[in-house]
Amino acid sequence: METENTLQPIKDVESCIEAIVFAAGYPMPYQKLSEVIGVGVREIKKFCARIAKRYESDSTGLLFLQFPDSCQFCTKEQYGPYIREALNVRRGGNLSSASMEVLAVVAYNQPVTRAFIDAVRGVDSSYAVNSLIDKELIAATGRLDAPGRPLLYGTTEKFLRVFGLSTLDDLPKTETVLPPNTLTDQLAIEVDAKEAPQQEDAED
C-alpha cells in the first residue's frame, strides 16, 4: 500500500467495502474484505447489511446483494430490458479483461488445467474460468492423467466464431505466444493434486 491509509471512521469502512465490491464485479467473500480492511468478518457483515439497506431504500438503480459468504452489487430487476438493449449492441462487449486473459492462455496452450491457468496468470482465475464456461467459449475436453485427474480445458467452436476464426491455426502467430515449457505440466499436477477432488466434484 503506497499511502498510510487507515480507515478509522465507520462511514469510511462502508465506502471502502462498496468500492471493493463494485470493482470486483463478482461476489466478494466477506473473509477477503475482512483481511484487506482489517475488520472482523462479523463486523463486515454488519456493515454490508447497512449498505444493502441504503441501496434498497434509496432511489438508485443499484442493489447490494448479500449472500451467505459473499456480497455483490447488481442492478434492480426492472431496468433489465433497458440494460440489455443498451449493452447488446456493443461490439466486443461483455468480456472482462480477466476473461480475455484466461481465454488467451487457454487458446494458445490448450488443453490446460485450472492450475496451469492460475500459475500463468499468477492469480486465482476460477471466476473467469466459470464465466467462460457459462459463455461456452471454453469447455472441458478431458482429464489429465495425473493425481486428482484434473479437468483439461480447451476452446470451443463458439470461440472460433466470435473471433472470426476458421480453425485454431488461424490464431495469429505473434512473437509473444506464451512459452508453455517454463511452467511444465508437472506444476499443474502438483497443484491440482491438492485442490482437485473437491473442486472437480462441484463441476461434474
Next chain:
Amino acid sequence: METENTLQPIKDVESCIEAIVFAAGYPMPYQKLSEVIGVGVREIKKFCARIAKRYESDSTGLLFLQFPDSCQFCTKEQYGPYIREALNVRRGGNLSSASMEVLAVVAYNQPVTRAFIDAVRGVDSSYAVNSLIDKELIAATGRLDAPGRPLLYGTTEKFLRVFGLSTLDDLPKTETVLPPNTLTDQLAIEVDAKEAPQQEDAED
C-alpha cells in the same frame, strides 16, 4: 424491448441511467442512453449531473464520472490500494517517465501520428506507445488522410479518469504556449510514408 416499460417519474430515469451505466462498466455514451431511455441527450446530461452530484456528496465509495460524450461509474481514488489488494491486482499501473512524456505529447497535441511523437521526443517511442495502448490510456482514433494513411492517436476516457480530469481542457497549464498543431500532416507525409504500410497492417 420485450416489456412495455415506460419510465415516467424523474427518479426512475435517474435510476435507469445508473443501472445501465453500472452494468456497462465502460464509458456509456449519452447518445446511447438517450436512444434506449427515450429522453433527449440534453436531458440525459442533466440527469447525469444530478447523479454525479449525489455520489460525490453521499458517503459512498463510488463516483459517477461525466466525460464530454459519456459517463461511467468508478471507485473513489482513496480506496485504490484496498481494491488492488482484494482483487490481487499487481502494481502494473506504474508509468515510466518515457511513457508519461509520450502521454503528454499525445494529450496536448492530439490527434497525432507515431511519427509526430517520435519527432517531438527526438527518440524512438514505439515501446512506450505500445505500452500506453495496452494500458488503454491512448487509442487509435482515425487515420490521417496522407500517403500511407497512418493511424492517429488520442487519449481515452480512461486517461481522463485516472488523471482526475473531466475534459481535456482540465489538463494542467504551463508557461510554454503550444502553437496550433500543423506539424502532423507534414510529418506524416515525410516520415510515415516510408514506414506506414507494414506497420499499420500489423495493427489492424
Next chain:
Amino acid sequence: MENMTYRLSDFEGPLDLLLALIEKNKLNILDIPIALICDQYLEFLENARAMDMDIATDFLNMASKLMVWKSEMLLPHEDEGAEKPPRFDLSDILIRHQHAKEVVPKLFPLYAYFGGRCVKDTDEISPDKTFVAEQKITDLLAAVRRVNSYRDTIENAKTAFVPMVSKPIVPVEGKIVSILETLHLFGTATLRDLLSNEPTLADLIASFMGVLELIKLRRILIEEGDENAENSVHGEGTCFFINPDAPAEDAEADATVLSKE
C-alpha cells in the same frame, strides 16, 4: 566548443542537447540559426566520440537532419520570390518538446492521486450469461501481452522462492553410470531407450549430457546404420554401444552437475 560543459549522458535525446545549445548561445527558440546550431551539435558529437563514447542512433539521426537543413539553407535560391522548401519546423518541435518536459512533473502527481479510481469489469452482470458479442482478435493479443508481462514477476517470485525448498540436484555422473549399465546389459541402445524414462526435464538434460560426455570420452560409440540409411545418425533412433577399446576411466571427474531448472 572550447570547454566541454556538457556530457552526452546529460541528455535523454538529441532535442535536449539542442535546447541546451540554444540556451547556451542565448538564442531565440523561434529564430534558430541552423548553421550555427548544426556546427555546434556536430562538434559536440565529435568530442563525445573522441572520448570513446557510444553515440546513440537518435543523436546521429538528428545530426544528419541538421546537415540536410543546413545545406538547404546554404544553397542559393534560384528565384527569390519562391516559397521556402518545406522542412521540419525545428522551433515548433523544440517548443512542443519543451512543453512535454514541463508537463510531465505535473502529470505524475495527478496520476498518483487519481490512479486509484477503479472501474468494474464488464461481463459479470451480463443479463444473458451465454451472450457473447463479436470479439476483436487484437483484444486477445493484448491479453496475451498482458499475461506475458505477468510472467516475469511470477518467474522472479519463483526463483526467489526456489532455494527455500530442497532443490533436487541431478548429477550427470549418476546418469553416466546408468547409461553404461544399460549398454552393458543390452549391448546396444538407441537414444530413445536411454532418454525415454526420465521423469523431469532436468533428468532428461542430465542424461543427454551424459551421452555427449561419454561420446566425447570415446567410452561409447555410435553404431553404423544399415546400408540403406543415408546418414549414420538417426535422431532418436541413433544407436550406441560400448567402445571395446575405451581409454582409461579418468576424465569423468569433470562431468557437470546440473541443477533442476
